[in-house]
Amino acid sequence: MFEIRVICDPTDSDRVSAALSAAFTTGSVRQRPTHDGQRTRLYITADHRPEPEQRPTPEEAYALAPSIISEIGWTARTAADKPFYDGLNREFWLRKAALLDRIALSDEADSVTSDAADLSTRAAQRLMELDGTAVICDPRRYVRQQYAHWAKNQ
Numbered sequence: 001m002f003e004i005r006v007i008c009d010p011t012d013s014d015r016v017s018a019a020l021s022a023a024f025t026t027g028s029v030r031q032r033p034t035h036d037g038q039r040t041r042l043y044i045t046a047d048h049r050p051e052p053e054q055r056p057t058p059e060e061a062y063a064l065a066p067s068i069i070s071e072i073g074w075t076a077r078t079a080a081d082k083p084f085y086d087g088l089n090r091e092f093w094l095r096k097a098a099l100l101d102r103i104a105l106s107d108e109a110d111s112v113t114s115d116a117a118d119l120s121t122r123a124a125q126r127l128m129e130l131d132g133t134a135v136i137c138d139p140r141r142y143v144r145q146q147y148a149h150w151a152k153n154q
Contacts, residue, residue, distance in 0.1 A: 006042040013040050025049055055137075058105050061144035062098065064151040068106075071099040090130050091150075097123035098147040101140050 004024075008016050017029045027045035034041055065071070075096050100120035107114045117140075124139030127146065 001045060001047045004042075004044045004046050006044070007034060007039050008042065010040045013042055016042060017044070020044055020046065023049075055141045055145050056148045058101070058144060061148040061151075062102055063148075064154075065098065065102070065147070068099065068102055071095060071102075075099055090127070093123060093127040093130055094143065094146055094150055097127050097140075097143040101143055104140070 004020060006016055006020075013029075013031060017026075020026055024046035025048070030043040032041045032043070033039075066074075075092070078092050097120060100116055100123050104114075104116035104120045106112075107116050120143075121139050124143045128139060128142060131146075
């Protein structure tokens with residue numbers, strides 16, 4: 001545990017507090033004016049966040065996954081039912097991102113150049129947006145973690 005002291009403009013104190021809370025596990029923020037009264041001193045007790053949950057390897061994440069061909073079919077049928085992507089739910093984006101990740105992994109293993117990795121990352125970012133996740137991590141690893149959890153509970 002450690003103490004952080006920040007001197008900032010009073011209008012920035014909420015933003016600074018929020019940023020520190022996002023980076024650390026924090027206690028309450030104590031505010032005091034600086035001696036000249038022009039700025040604010042923030043005192044925050046903080047600690048490092050616990051280590052993030054172990055992310056599964058691709059092999060672990062996709063151990064229960066249907067074949068790539070089967071997932072292409074499912075994704076195409078689901079997208080065709082909702083052509084404007086308006087009502088597509090989390091399962092669609094999770095499975096689509098996982099499918100694209102699996103294709104990208106296959107291409108990488110075979111040293112094939114394609115846009116699968118980029119498409120996989122973009123689909124993963126869409127999933128993270130749906131989840132309201134502000135996780136700072138590789139989006140494709142996030143998909144693997146989420147897919148492994150989803151597949152285990154199916």
